[in-house]
Structure formats: structure tokens, C-alpha cells
Amino acid sequence: PVDAPGQQWLDRLYRHVFQKEVLHIPYHPYDFEDPYTPPFSPYLLKEYNKSWFLVAFNHKRERIETLALDRIQQVEASCVTFYRSQAFDGQQYFRDIIGLTIPDEGKVEEVLIRLSPGQAPYLATKPLHSTQELLGKSEDGWLFRFRLIPNFELESQLLALGERVEVLAPASLRAHIKKRIEQTRELYKDLK
Numbered sequence: 001p002v003d004a005p006g007q008q009w010l011d012r013l014y015r016h017v018f019q020k021e022v023l024h025i026p027y028h029p030y031d032f033e034d035p036y037t038p039p040f041s042p043y044l045l046k047e048y049n050k051s052w053f054l055v056a057f058n059h060k061r062e063r064i065e066t067l068a069l070d071r072i073q074q075v076e077a078s079c080v081t082f083y084r085s086q087a088f089d090g091q092q093y094f095r096d097i098i099g100l101t102i103p104d105e106g107k108v109e110e111v112l113i114r115l116s117p118g119q120a121p122y123l124a125t126k127p128l129h130s131t132q133e134l135l136g137k138s139e140d141g142w143l144f145r146f147r148l149i150p151n152f153e154l155e156s157q158l159l160a161l162g163e164r165v166e167v168l169a170p171a172s173l174r175a176h177i178k179k180r181i182e183q184t185r186e187l188y189k190d191l192k
Contacts, residue, residue, distance in 0.1 A: 006069025099153025106149040112168040
């Protein structure tokens with residue numbers, strides 16, 4: 001929707017991205033008690049899951065961050081010199097992930113899942129990621145492989161499939177999904 005929180009910043013941020021102007025943006029992440037206001041060099045705007053985000057270089061933390069527009073409280077021009085990270089390539093930045101979150105220590109891994117025969121054809125026609133490959137079919141399910149960085153959005157997609165999916169590899173992702181399922185199960189322990 002045009003009146004969604006944060007969308008009032010789109011035109012203004014687009015101009016600053018285009019003109020390569022550093023910004024002071026009071027930003028209030030969900031997990032911070034108070035907003036913080038480092039200078040940001042804005043690189044690009046991206047839409048994901050019906051929300052808009054700004055990808056920018058945080059001058060204080062010296063790293064690229066993704067800011068949800070609905071968490072931005074204000075946008076002010078800064079006199080700080082624009083910084084363009086040599087490592088940043090807008091065409092390639094999101095290539096190895098689903099969504100927007102790139103974990104600090106994230107690396108591309110082979111992810112294997114088995115999907116129930118009833119759900120698998122849907123995933124076959126609507127891939128989760130460009131690296132998705134169908135490795136085989138059996139009565140137990142269809143085996144899919146991905147080469148990507150496991151992140152929150154991947155976990156969310158897998159958990160949304162519920163009992164129709166099993167994560168086979170990597171072991172760290174399998175263990176993390178199991179832990180999240182157990183935590184969810186604990187919320188319903190009083191039900192018989």
C-alpha cells in the first residue's frame with residue numbers, strides 16, 4: 001500500500017541515493033531501546049515482502065546495513081563525505097540469500113531439504129532461490145538442493161512449510177530449525 005509506514009521516505013531517499021549524499025538517519029531497530037544516528041552513505045532501495053528497505057554504509061560501524069524504512073524517524077543531509085565500499089556490488093549483494101538479511105559470519109552452504117510429495121510440485125514451479133535444484137523424487141518426498149547463505153528469511157520460508165519439509169543439511173541449520181520448532185512446541189505444551 002502507498003500509505004504503508006516508511007513509504008513517505010521513498011522519494012527523498014531515492015534522490016539521496018542518486019546524488020550520493022550522506023545522511024543522518026535516526027534509526028530505531030526493534031531490538032534497540034533507543035534510536036541511533038550514525039552517518040549513512042545510501043547505496044540502494046529494495047522492496048521485499050511488501051516492505052521497503054535502504055541498503056547503506058554505516059560510517060560508525062564501518063559496514064553495510066539494511067534499514068527498514070518503517071523504522072526511520074527522520075532523514076537529514078550530512079556534510080560527511082560519501083563512502084562507496086569497493087566490495088559492494090548492487091547486482092550481486094543479495095545473490096546468495098533469500099530476502100535481505102546477510103548474517104555477519106554467513107557463508108554460502110549447500111542446503112538440502114526433503115519436501116512431501118504433495119507440496120513438492122508447488123516448490124518446483126515456484127523456486128525459493130535461483131540455485132534451487134531438484135535432485136530426486138521418491139515416495140518419502142522430493143529432494144531439493146540450494147547453494148546459499150542460511151538466514152532468517154530462509155528459516156521463515158522453511159518453517160512456513162511445517163511438517164511438509166525436513167532440513168537435511170547443513171547440520172547447523174537442521175539443529176537451528178529443530179530448536180525453533182521445540183520452542184514453538186513449548187508454547188503449546190498445555191494442549192492435549
